[in-house]
Amino acid sequence: MSHHFLAEAQALNLFWLEIMKEHAIFIYAGLPHERGDLLEQAIRFEIEYRNERDEWKNNYNPTMESVSIAFSNAISLTEEFLHFKLGLLQLQKTCQLGGSLFPLQLDHIAREAREYLTLLNVLSQMLAASGMEGLLHKELFWLRIMGEHASFIAHLLDPSEHMMIQTAQTFACDYDNLLAAASSLSGADPAGASAFTAQIVAETTNLRDWKAQTAALRKECKLMAIVPALFFEHVKKEANYFLSILS
Numbered sequence: 001m002s003h004h005f006l007a008e009a010q011a012l013n014l015f016w017l018e019i020m021k022e023h024a025i026f027i028y029a030g031l032p033h034e035r036g037d038l039l040e041q042a043i044r045f046e047i048e049y050r051n052e053r054d055e056w057k058n059n060y061n062p063t064m065e066s067v068s069i070a071f072s073n074a075i076s077l078t079e080e081f082l083h084f085k086l087g088l089l090q091l092q093k094t095c096q097l098g099g100s101l102f103p104l105q106l107d108h109i110a111r112e113a114r115e116y117l118t119l120l121n122v123l124s125q126m127l128a129a130s131g132m133e134g135l136l137h138k139e140l141f142w143l144r145i146m147g148e149h150a151s152f153i154a155h156l157l158d159p160s161e162h163m164m165i166q167t168a169q170t171f172a173c174d175y176d177n178l179l180a181a182a183s184s185l186s187g188a189d190p191a192g193a194s195a196f197t198a199q200i201v202a203e204t205t206n207l208r209d210w211k212a213q214t215a216a217l218r219k220e221c222k223l224m225a226i227v228p229a230l231f232f233e234h235v236k237k238e239a240n241y242f243l244s245i246l247s
């Protein structure tokens with residue numbers, strides 16, 4: 001296996017370990033205070049993902065053996081984390097949880113954990129997804145994720161932030177349209193697919209820049225919301241990841 005593949009695999013894994021760690025932070029922040037058992041589990045996931053990330057970060061010369069050990073650690077941890085997220089989703093949907101985690105948000109981060117697991121399994125089998133079918137699948141997955149980010153932001157901003165909420169809703173609507181267009185796209189038209197991908201790149205670049213702007217405003221306390229700047233940074237990172245897949 002080439003050094004290039006191992007370096008790429010390491011970069012992808014670092015991205016996802018960081019994303020999962022931040023999900024644990026968001027879960028902790030949104031759980032009700034009386035659920036000490038769940039709060040403890042959220043902290044444990046945050047610590048475990050941070051440890052895994054640090055181990056990878058300091059692995060400057062990845063070998064096949066070290067990469068496969070790290071992948072198998074990440075797979076078991078993420079299977080467990082996915083199970084935890086789905087459990088919370090079930091509790092929230094049946095009105096047994098409380099706190100401030102939207103069911104759609106729990107579903108969203110569960111889907112991201114599943115996507116990470118899929119990637120880990122594909123990389124573990126050294127079968128990189130390729131061709132139009134692979135790209136189309138990824139476009140569908142990430143278009144939905146991007147639209148949901150915009151919807152979450154619209155809900156998490158203070159109701160007095162009219163202009164920003166309106167922008168967020170416009171992005172959500174644009175992504176709904178892109179998702180509908182992507183769903184009807186056929187793999188048999190490469191020229192059409194490539195023009196469509198260019199359209200997604202343009203839209204996602206705008207969304208990423210807007211997320212960066214909201215993150216900066218929130219950091220400077222010039223934007224009112226019930227989530228910290230880390231949330232906006234997190235969704236910006238995911239937009240950058242989507243752009244890197246598209247490029």
Ligand SMILES: [Fe+2]
Pocket residue numbers: 019023109112234238
């Ligand atoms: Fe996420």
Ligand SMILES: [Fe+2]
Pocket residue numbers: 108112145149235238
């Ligand atoms: Fe996300």
